[in-house]
Amino acid sequence: MRTDNAPVVRLSEYRPTDYAIDTVYLDIRLMPEASSVTARLSISRRDGAAAGTSLDLDGDGLVLKGLSLDGMGVADEARTVTPDRLTIHAPPADPFVLEIVTTLNPSANKALMGLYRSNGVYTTQCEAEGFRRITYFLDRPDVLSVYTTRIEARKSEAPVLLGNGNPVTAGNITGTDRHFAVWHDPHPKPPYLFAVVGGDLDAVHDSFTTASGRVVKLAIYCEHGKADRCAYAMDALKRSMRWDEERFGREYDLDVFNIVAVSDFNMGAMENKGLNVFNDKYVLVDPQTGTDQDYAHVEAVIAHEYFHNWTGNRITCRDWFQLCLKEGLTVFRDQEFSAQMRSRPVKRIGDVVALRQHQFPEDAGPLAHPVRPETYREINNFYTATVYEKGAEVCRMLQTVLGEDGFREGLDVYFQRHDGDAATIEDFLACFADATGADLTQFSLWYEQAGTPAVSVSHDFDADTQTLTMTLRQSVPETPDGKTKKPMHIPLRFGLVGPDGQDLSYGEVSGGRVNDDVIHFTGATATLTFSGVTARPVPSLLRGFSAPIRLEDDLCANDRFFLIGHDSDPFSRWEAAQQIALTMLTDATAKLRQDETPAFDPRFAEALGGLADNDGLDPAFRALALTLPGEVDIAQAIGHDVDPDAIHGARQALLKETGSAIGTLVSEAVSRNAPPAMFRPEAEDAGRRALRHASWNLSLASEPAASKQIAEAYSQAEYLTDRVAALRLLVHHQSGEAESLLAEFYDRYRDNPLVLDKWFAIQATAPGGQTLERVEALTAHPAFSMATPNRVYALIRSFAAANPTGFNREDGAGYRFLTGVIATLDKDNPSVAARLATGFRSFAMLEDSRRAAAQAALQALSATGNLSRDVADIIDRTLDDSSINA
Ligand code: PHE
Ligand code: ZN
Numbered sequence: 001m002r003t004d005n006a007p008v009v010r011l012s013e014y015r016p017t018d019y020a021i022d023t024v025y026l027d028i029r030l031m032p033e034a035s036s037v038t039a040r041l042s043i044s045r046r047d048g049a050a051a052g053t054s055l056d057l058d059g060d061g062l063v064l065k066g067l068s069l070d071g072m073g074v075a076d077e078a079r080t081v082t083p084d085r086l087t088i089h090a091p092p093a094d095p096f097v098l099e100i101v102t103t104l105n106p107s108a109n110k111a112l113m114g115l116y117r118s119n120g121v122y123t124t125q126c127e128a129e130g131f132r133r134i135t136y137f138l139d140r141p142d143v144l145s146v147y148t149t150r151i152e153a154r155k156s157e158a159p160v161l162l163g164n165g166n167p168v169t170a171g172n173i174t175g176t177d178r179h180f181a182v183w184h185d186p187h188p189k190p191p192y193l194f195a196v197v198g199g200d201l202d203a204v205h206d207s208f209t210t211a212s213g214r215v216v217k218l219a220i221y222c223e224h225g226k227a228d229r230c231a232y233a234m235d236a237l238k239r240s241m242r243w244d245e246e247r248f249g250r251e252y253d254l255d256v257f258n259i260v261a262v263s264d265f266n267m268g269a270m271e272n273k274g275l276n277v278f279n280d281k282y283v284l285v286d287p288q289t290g291t292d293q294d295y296a297h298v299e300a301v302i303a304h305e306y307f308h309n310w311t312g313n314r315i316t317c318r319d320w321f322q323l324c325l326k327e328g329l330t331v332f333r334d335q336e337f338s339a340q341m342r343s344r345p346v347k348r349i350g351d352v353v354a355l356r357q358h359q360f361p362e363d364a365g366p367l368a369h370p371v372r373p374e375t376y377r378e379i380n381n382f383y384t385a386t387v388y389e390k391g392a393e394v395c396r397m398l399q400t401v402l403g404e405d406g407f408r409e410g411l412d413v414y415f416q417r418h419d420g421d422a423a424t425i426e427d428f429l430a431c432f433a434d435a436t437g438a439d440l441t442q443f444s445l446w447y448e449q450a451g452t453p454a455v456s457v458s459h460d461f462d463a464d465t466q467t468l469t470m471t472l473r474q475s476v477p478e479t480p481d482g483k484t485k486k487p488m489h490i491p492l493r494f495g496l497v498g499p500d501g502q503d504l505s506y507g508e509v510s511g512g513r514v515n516d517d518v519i520h521f522t523g524a525t526a527t528l529t530f531s532g533v534t535a536r537p538v539p540s541l542l543r544g545f546s547a548p549i550r551l552e553d554d555l556c557a558n559d560r561f562f563l564i565g566h567d568s569d570p571f572s573r574w575e576a577a578q579q580i581a582l583t584m585l586t587d588a589t590a591k592l593r594q595d596e597t598p599a600f601d602p603r604f605a606e607a608l609g610g611l612a613d614n615d616g617l618d619p620a621f622r623a624l625a626l627t628l629p630g631e632v633d634i635a636q637a638i639g640h641d642v643d644p645d646a647i648h649g650a651r652q653a654l655l656k657e658t659g660s661a662i663g664t665l666v667s668e669a670v671s672r673n674a675p676p677a678m679f680r681p682e683a684e685d686a687g688r689r690a691l692r693h694a695s696w697n698l699s700l701a702s703e704p705a706a707s708k709q710i711a712e713a714y715s716q717a718e719y720l721t722d723r724v725a726a727l728r729l730l731v732h733h734q735s736g737e738a739e740s741l742l743a744e745f746y747d748r749y750r751d752n753p754l755v756l757d758k759w760f761a762i763q764a765t766a767p768g769g770q771t772l773e774r775v776e777a778l779t780a781h782p783a784f785s786m787a788t789p790n791r792v793y794a795l796i797r798s799f800a801a802a803n804p805t806g807f808n809r810e811d812g813a814g815y816r817f818l819t820g821v822i823a824t825l826d827k828d829n830p831s832v833a834a835r836l837a838t839g840f841r842s843f844a845m846l847e848d849s850r851r852a853a854a855q856a857a858l859q860a861l862s863a864t865g866n867l868s869r870d871v872a873d874i875i876d877r878t879l880d881d882s883s884i885n886a
C-alpha cells in the first residue's frame with residue numbers, strides 16, 4: 001500500500017452508514033493454516049437511506065468462499081468482490097440476511113491484527129480495523145450489533161474456547177476430534193470489540209459479587225507454567241471492579257469476565273467485551289520476575305481495560321476521531337484508581353513525568369495533533385500520548401473546572417443519556433454543561449488545538465497597599481495543521497505561600513475569575529489584583545499540575561528554594577526542584593558545548609538533601625525528588641540546536657556533584673527507611689526500594705568505587721526489582737562488574753521472556769555512541785526475534801526512544817540502523833514498524849549535522865517506495881516538518 005492512494009479521512013465528512021447490522025452470527029472453525037469463518041448478518045436499511053442503495057462492506061486481504069442473500073446465491077453481476085471490499089449493488093428494500101464465508105491463515109498472520117496464532121494460541125485483535133481481516137463488514141465503531149459466536153477447534157489443540165459475552169453451550173462434535181462452544185453477548189457492540197480465543201491454556205479462577213448482588217465468574221487465562229504469576233492481576237481486577245462501583249457507580253454487566261494473557265501482542269491490552277486480551281507483560285508478575293514498576297503497570301492496565309467496560313464499551317465512539325472519548329477518559333479513571341490505591345501525589349508526579357517525556361515532545365514536533373484529530377491517513381498511528389495522556393489531562397481539567405461533584409453529575413448524565421450509543425466529544429461535553437449549567441465552549445478548544453500552551457506569569461507585591469498584582473500571558477504554539485490558535489481556558493490551581501510556609505488568605509480579586517484556589521485564565525492576557533495580602537507571598541502556581549502547559553513564572557532561585565522547603569502541595573515542592581535543576585542543566589549544557597566547565601548552585605544539593613533527610617516525607621516522594629529531569633526534558637527546554645552528548649554530560653555532572661554533596665546523607669536515610677526483607681508489592685515498600693535505588697544512582701555517579709557495593713547488592717538481592725535496578729546502574733555507568741553480571745542475569749532468566757526483555761532494554765539504553773554496536777549485535781542474538789513485539793520494543797524502541805546519546809550518535813549510524821529495522825519489520829508488522837518510526841519525531845530540534853543525517857536516513861527510507869500506509873504516514877509527516885523545510 002502506498003501513501004499516494006491512501007485516502008485522507010476527515011472528521012468533517014462523517015456520515016452514518018446506509019445500513020445497520022442488527023445481529024451477527026459467526027461460526028469460526030479454527031485450523032492452524034486454514035480457518036474458516038461463516039458470518040450471518042441481519043441487515044436493515046437505515047431511515048433516510050434510499051431503497052436500493054448499494055451495500056459496501058470493508059475487507060482486508062480476505063478470501064471469499066461463499067456468499068448468499070436470504071438463502072439464495074448472489075449473481076456475479078449483482079456483486080463486486082475484491083480482497084478489500086464486498087459490494088452488493090442493489091440489496092433488497094426489506095431487512096435481509098447476508099451469509100459470507102471466508103477463509104484465512106492465522107499462522108501466517110504476522111501483523112497480529114485480525115485472527116492470529118501465536119505460541120499455538122488463537123487470538124484476535126480487532127481495534128481499530130482488524131475485524132475486516134476476519135470477515136466483510138461495516139467495520140466502523142458506529143455499527144453496533146448483537147453478536148453470537150460459535151467457535152470450533154480440535155480438542156487437543158484448543159481445549160479452551162472463549163468468546164464475548166456469556167457462555168451458552170459447548171460440546172463435542174461426535175465422531176471427530178473437535179469440539180465447540182457458543183457465546184452470546186447481549187450488549188450491542190462495534191466490531192472492534194469482538195474477540196475469540198482458542199488454545200491450550202492454564203487459568204486461575206475467582207469470583208466477584210457486584211454491589212447489587214450479581215455473582216460474576218472471573219478467570220485469567222495464560223500459557224501453561226505461568227498461572228502462578230496471575231494472582232496480583234486477579235487482585236487488581238477485583239479492586240478495580242469495586243472501585244468503579246464506589247467512585248463512579250458503575251457495575252459489571254455480564255455473568256463472566258475473562259482475561260487472556262498472550263505473549264505476542266502489538267499493544268498493551270485490549271478491552272474486548274467480557275474478554276480482555278492482554279500482552280502478558282501487563283498480567284504476569286511475582287517478586288522474582290516483576291519489578292515494582294511492573295506491579296504498578298499491571299494494576300493500572302488491568303484497571304484501564306476493566307474501566308473501558310463503561311467508558312468505551314457501553315458507550316463507544318461514533319468514529320475514530322473520537323478516540324479520546326474512550327481513551328482519555330479511561331486513562332483519567334485508571335490514574336484516579338492508582339492514585340487511590342497508592343499515593344496520590346507520587347502518582348501525580350509520575351504521570352507528569354511521563355506526560356512531559358512522551359506527550360510534550362509529540363506536541364512540539366511534526367506529529368503534533370489535537371486530542372481529537374480532524375484528519376488521518378492511518379488510524380493506527382493515533383493511539384498516541386496526545387490522545388491518551390493529554391486526553392486524560394483534559395478530563396482532569398474538566399473536573400477541576402466543574403469541581404468533583406459537578407464532574408460526577410455530568411458523568412452520571414453521560415452514562416444515562418448515552419448508554420448503548422456511539423457518541424462524540426460534543427455529546428460528552430453537553431452532559432457536563434447540562435448537569436452543571438457551565439458554558440464549556442471555550443473549554444472545548446482543548447480538544448481542537450494541538451500544541452502545549454505556554455503561560456508566562458509575572459508578579460508584583462505592594463506591601464503598603466497589601467496588594468499582589470499578577471500578570472498572565474498565554475500562547476499556543478504553531479503546529480503542523482497551521483491553525484490560528486485562540487486563547488484557552490487554563491485552570492491554574494495556586495496558593496500564595498507566606499513567610500511561615502502557610503498559604504496566605506486574600507481579600508477581593510479583580511481582573512479575572514478565581515475560585516476555590518483556582519485561577520480560571522481565559523484571555524490572551526490577564527492582570528489579577530489580590531487585595532488584603534498581609535505579607536510578601538511566593539506564588540505557587542500550577543499546583544498538582546492542574547493544566548498540561550509550560551509555565552514560565554518569574555520566581556527567583558530563592559523563591560524556588562523556599563517552595564521546595566515549604567509548599568503545602570507536594571507536586572509543587574517537587575516541581576520547584578525540577579525547575580531549578582532544569583535551569584542549571586540548560587546553562588551547563590551551553591557551557592559544555594563551549595568547552596567550559598559547568599558550575600552548579602550548591603544550595604540545590606542542600607535542598608535535595610533536606611528532602612531526603614526528612615523522614616516525615618514519603619520515601620517514594622523523596623526518590624522522585626532525587627531524580628533529575630531526564631535528557632528529553634532538558635532537550636525540550638533547550639528547544640533547538642540540541643546536542644545530546646552535551647546534555648548527557650551536563651546531567652552527569654550535576655548528578656555527580658549532588659552525589660558528592662549528599663550521598664552519605666541519602667544512604668543514611670535509606671538505612672532508616674529500609675523495606676522489610678519479604679517482598680510485598682505495596683506502594684509503601686516500593687517507595688522505600690525506590691529511595692534505595694536513587695541512593696545507588698547518586699553514589700555511583702560521584703564515586704565509581706561504589707560499583708563494588710552495588711554489585712554486592714545485585715548478588716544478594718532477594719527479588720527482581722533490586723536486581724534490575726543494580727544491573728541497570730552498573731551497565732549504564734560501564735562499571736567493571738557489568739559484563740559478568742549481565743551474563744549472570746542472562747543465565748538466570750533465559751527461560752523467562754519478560755525478564756529477558758529487561759536484559760535487552762538495559763543494554764540498549766546504556767548511554768554513549770558505542771551502544772549501537774551492542775544493539776546491532778543483539779539483533780543477531782538467538783533470543784532476539786523481530787516477530788515478538790515485546791522483544792522489538794525492548795531492544796529497538798528502547799534504543800531509539802530512551803537512549804538520546806546512543807541513537808543520536810554523531811555519525812548518523814543510529815538513524816540508519818533504525819530505518820533499516822523499520823524497512824525489514826514493515827513487511828510483516830506495519831503497526832509496530834510505525835511505532836518505531838516515531839523515534840524520529842524530535843529530529844528537527846537537533847544541531848545541524850545530526851539533523852541532516854537523520855533527514856537523509858528518513859528520505860532514503862521514504863524513497864524505497866514500498867512502505868506500508870502506517871510507516872509512510874509517520875515518515876511523510878515527520879519529513880513535512882516546516883521547521884526543516886523553511
Ligand atoms: N484500546 C486499547 C486500550 O487502550 C489499546 C489498543 C488499541 C490495543 C489498538 C490494540 C489495538 O485499552
Ligand atoms: Zn484504552
